[in-house]
Amino acid sequence: MRKKFCPRCGREADKFYGRVCKYCFLEKLSVINKLPSKILIKTCKICGKIYYEDKTFFSLESAIDYSLTKIISLPEISSATYKIKDNVAHVTLKMGLEDLEKEESKSISIVSKSIICESCSKKNIGYFQSVIQLRAKDPLLKIISDEVEEELKIMNRNDPLAFISKTEEEKNGKNFYIGSKQAAVEISRNIKLKYKATVKRTSKLVGELKGKRVYRDTILISLGD
Ligand SMILES: [Zn+2]
Ligand SMILES: [Zn+2]
Incomplete structure (x- = not known):
């Protein structure tokens, strides 16, 4: 049988990996x-x-x-x-x-x-896409307000804009400025179902971003007396 030699190191070999012997192959493999x-x-x-x-x-x-x-x-x-x-x-x-x-x-x-992550810096500058106007009386107002905060905390794990950037106390309720439109919609839907609240959503054109119209939502959630 004819002897074969590695073209790289000249060693005699009977098995080749690629075109070289196992020593050369292992040396190059890194x-x-x-x-x-x-x-x-x-x-x-x-x-x-x-x-x-x-x-x-x-x-x-x-x-x-x-x-x-x-x-x-x-x-x-x-x-x-x-x-x-x-x-x-x-x-x-x-x-x-x-x-x-x-x-x-x-x-x-x-x-x-x-x-400081993007979501926190947005929150810091008061960024919001939606305002929830919650209209209810205590103790319900307090209970639902706490639920809104809790829900947003959970949603924030998957939606970095699910945060409250500002709240306002009103004489008949409370306003929440929320970073994520989707989160605000979901929250209002949950309150509607759980408390049989009346929900009214309005959108306002606030400008344009990269050729797309940007709307801000106001969601009025009213709970009867
Ligand atoms: Zn070799
Ligand atoms: Zn952060």
């Missing part, structure tokens, strides 16, 4: 340089939400898990494990092709940055 040396995680100092790239998280752990899973999702990597110590993720990766396997490890720094 993902370390494709991985970042740090990941940046942002935490909002007002609402405490955690951000990595365009995603929102409610715990640092889930943000780190997500970011590491994302950066190690390279086709060469067959398995990966990591442990975190003092803001450094120690990642061990296994790569393989056919009967070959190679292990590499890398330390990735987890850099946290404190920010």
Whole structure:
């Protein structure tokens, strides 16, 4: 049988990976340089939400898990494990092709940055898309007001504009300035169903944004005596 030699190192070999021997193949196989040396995680100092790239998280752990899973999702990597110590993720990766396997490890720094997120800065400047005018008497007014606040807190997990930027006490009720139109609609629907309230919604054209008309809603919710 004719002997075969690796074109790269000249070693004699009977199996080739690509066009080279297993030593050359393993030497070239490396993902370390494709991985970042740090990941940046942002935490909002007002609402405490955690951000990595365009995603929102409610715990640092889930943000780190997500970011590491994302950066190690390279086709060469067959398995990966990591442990975190003092803001450094120690990642061990296994790569393989056919009967070959190679292990590499890398330390990735987890850099946290404190920010004010977009939703909190909007809230700070008094941004709103809808005004809920709740008209009721105490104790119902107080009960429903608390429910509105609670509901918005829950909705805020999925809708960053679900917040109250301002409230006004009126002699026959209370006004809520709400960042998200959708959240305001949902809240008014819930109050209507639960308390058999009368709901009247009006929209007002307030301007244009990127060629689209922008409307602000006023939702009047009245509860009879
Ligand atoms: Zn070789
Ligand atoms: Zn925030």
